[in-house]
Amino acid sequence: MANKVITNATIYTGKGVLENAFVRFDAQILEVGSMTYFQANKAEAVIDAKGQKLVPGFIDVHSHGGYSFDAMDADPEALRKQVKGMLNEGITTYFPTTMTQSHENIEKALKVINEVAQTEPIIGGIHLEGPFVSKVFKGAQPEEYIQAPDLELFKKWFDISGGLIKLVTYAPEHDTSADFENLCFELGVVPSIGHSNDVREHLKTSKATHATHLYNACHRMTHREPGVPGHVLLEKGINAELIVDGIHVHPDMVKLAYQMKGPEHVCIITDSMRAKGMPEGKSELGGQTVIVKDKQARLEDGTLAGSVLTYDDGFRNMIKFTGCSVEEAVLMSSGNQAREFNLTQKGAIEAGKDADFNLLDEDLHITATYSFGKKHS
Secondary structure, eight states, X not given: OOOEEEEEEEEEOSSOEEEXXXXXXXXXXXXXXXXXXXXXXXXXXXXXXXXXXXXXXXXEEEEOEETTEEGGGXXXXXXXXXXXXHGGGTEEEXXXXXXXXXXXXXXXXHHHHHHHHTTOTTBOOEEEEOSSSOSTTOTTXXXXXXXXXXXXXXHHHHHHTTTOEEEEEEOTTSTTHHHHHHHHXXXXXXXXXXXXXXXXXXHTTOOOOEESSTTSSBOOOOSSOOHHHXXXXXXXXXXXXXXXXXXXXXXXXXXXXXXXXXXXXXXXXXOBOTTTTSOSEEEEETTEEEEEETTEEEETTSOBOSBOOOHHHHHHHHHHHHOOOXXXXXXXXXXXXXXXXXXXXXXXXXXXXXXXXXXXXXXXXXXXXXXXXXXXX
């Protein structure tokens, strides 16, 4: 790949902001600096950003699918199309997310994701959501397959995934959860509280360092019981996911989480399902019928069933709902995820990192996405 250089951009590096700057790259970033020091090279293509913003590519660690595809389909070609579809919304690193299903179906999905990841490096990990969750707050997770954490089963699944499982959602109140947390740390997997009926007093003994879709599908926070949200907001060592569509979480509650946790401990996610990017109407999630209407995805009983949120909308909504800076939104959309999941080549615009970034216009809409230095079209 011949070198390229983007000039005259405002670059959000993940560690600061460079006004009127350039980035030189091939598959990786070669140089970043002020236009004052820019030296043209006749052998490289020059792209004039004309003052646009350049931000690290988005990292979505919780998404089941989109564009008519789902990670549980266990179809290699469908997953490749699904992953490429994520580039449409600026996602350059993606964790296909499984859900509570039969052991056989989960294993099929893990095998296929591992297979596809060998040729689609956009896949940076796997998020195993369930089946180790609570039946009380199952959300859209099918109840018949829910169970307590099984350590030997999880080891088997970790091996089947080729070690790609980096994040697992579970309910800490199960009798086996404490041992399960220890196993996660041994394997380098981040344990995440989610779909849980646990209470603050018991959660204080949990070693979870992440929270799945904060506020959603969990023991509620009240004036007498902090529940899961209260625990997550109070504990500095827990990183909190937020579905920032204005539907799953009220904008003011997004702002509360931002103010309580700080931008360094919030993680924008979509929790999207196959209907994202598709016309409204009937869809499917985990073998269940989903009705998509007015940008909401719900089971037939009205339960929210993931989202149809695009990541760039979530990015803009975070700024709109909280008043945070673009620099802070960059942390919540890429920098935090890269740090938490040890994605050492991601989450920043600096020499040696993968050339994954988005160009944004003045309204923060994507004008171009680059993945490993290649422009997505």
